[in-house]
Amino acid sequence: MRFLLDDEQREFARSLDAMLTAADTPAAARAWAAGDHAPGRALWGRLADADVFALAVPEEYEGMGLLPVDMVVAFVELGRHAVPGPVVETVAAGALLSRLAELGEAAPAKRLLTALASGEAITTLGLPEGGPFALDADAAALRLTVTGGELRLASGHARVERSLDPVRRLARLRPGELLASGAPVAAASRYAADWASLATAAQALGVGLALLDRTVAYVKQRTQFGTPIGGFQAVKHRLADVLIGLEFARPLLFGAALTLDTADVAAAKAATGEAAYGAARAALQLHGAIGYTAEYDLSLWLTKARALRGAWRGPGECRRLVLSGDREAD
């Protein structure tokens, strides 16, 4: 038992962090929210070069193999830097097509997986486990959807709706060409939903960490009553609770990456969702009115924390799954 990241995984996180810091992701996120996908696409290319979209794709389709722990490492960084776009959906689609191939339905994987893994095809995904909307269908080159036990390539999408996170653009998909159907599709869909939920949980943890970092920096320099507000106990204790929430969600996330058990993933999703949302509430309060403005970058993480809490299985559904229990007496 060595429940710690290895050096390579740490290095992977560090290099993504450095790349995303240099890439000015907040600017790309703002452009994405305004419907200008160009900076986001450039960013997408760099993520692909770092193999982020190849982490749920077998080597025979030019992926890295199925590496859920590395995927979690990457998505914590994507959350910390508020990366825009259907990143979760693309990786989960990779898991879906890979699994389908493993279950004997290899044609869709052969046709689509390489482009997905290389970052050439931004992909969105709608599954029965994931709610009515697909993310960023207007930006995606590939739109996959499972309904009624059938995997289809969507022919298009309905009007784009605004999310309360302006960076997330939501739309219902229109079913199109049939790619596969039957029991393997249902199994692959459940498997992909676990990946999506796990990736969302990782992104949420990253969002929470970014909110805490920014808030700690802010309360150290913002002065009221002649002293930094970070010296007041009410402020300190609130931030201590945020740290506790995030630090106890983190091991659930990595534990779930190791088991990929639906109940474990649900526990991680519930805990990271609550912890990130708690971080957002504290961040907004402790920034005062400046935190309530769209122009301050903090808003990018604030609104995302709420949206991710509900995305790919909300808190109630996660808790139901925890108790539905594959792992009765561990």
Added chain:
Amino acid sequence: MDLDFTAGEEEFRQRARDWLAGHVPAEPLPSLETREGFAAHRAWEGELAADRWSVVSWPEEYGGQGVDIVKWLMFEEEYFAAGGPGRVSQNGINLLAPTLFDFGTDEQRARVLPPMASGEVIWVQAWSEPESGSDLASLRSTARRTSGGWLISGQKTWSSRAAFADRAFGLFRSEPYESGGTGNAKPHRGLTYLMFPLDADGVTVRPIGRLDGKPAFAELFLDDVFVPDEDVIGEPGQGWRIAMSTTGNERGLTLRSPGRFVASADRLVRQWRAHGDPADTALRDRVADAAIGARAYQLFTWANASRFAAGETIGAESSLNKVFWSEYDIALHETALDLLGAEGELADGGEWAEGYVFSLAGPIYAGTNEIQRDIIAERLLGLPKGRR
């Protein structure tokens, strides 16, 4: 990164499981906060010790099996899963023993540790005083030099299990401190850490009833109690540093092992499946949170154990543990009582009721959660130090 245990670890787990299956009392022992229960728990410590299960992580020469932190965690998991009784020796094992390993003499270790391991001598912690709780360094009980030792005087309070226990370890002021004065300006200086028997001349023990009336702790009145030099731990005057090195242990890895919460959460989930109302999603969510919290604490501890094994030290992070488990424990028990419904009010209604009363003290002892949050904010988040 993995969650796999080695064959040797699994073999150890199986050995512990087998032993516990053959020995854990079929009926729960009476509450250890009663005279009868205390005696029964003392006997149980002896039974554990006879086969070297009372202090598995200690070196063999003192009665342990010399196992590492991972095996210790496994043992604890098995212990609580098997329904093992509460540990009446816990303050000695978790607080005094680590201090003696680090700061004691060979003679002290040889004299103190084996009877601690067997439950023959049960220890209490005599730190708190009526005027010194969170501000422990303000304590006023004194130690005065005399030939061959020290004379201690003053009043200690809230000493857990002192009503029935044998010996105490505590902090005493051996050099005067005048607050606001010009001399010794730091209250933490000039404290001496020492051990004394509760039945010595000059010691009066007055039991105090906790919320449910059971004498779970006591006041100690000390009037020129003689303590020989060999019962001083470390250098006289260095007591604060020595004592603080053990609070890390108390809050950190050893005071509350995840095994206890994992076992309780499993039990709660089983009860929910058997008796819960599926339509009551509010209660269902709390049961789920209990399961999630136990797993989070277990994995968090494994991560710390892995860091430990890799040679890192666990410092102020232990304050994260303390706040987490103490608040978790209350939520767990509140949920269980709510699931029991009207039966939950029964004081003798099984382990949940007694556990509930015990859990309520968690945010107060071992350093209050307010003090822990200060530590987290200042040492882990780097926020400015405030007045204490």
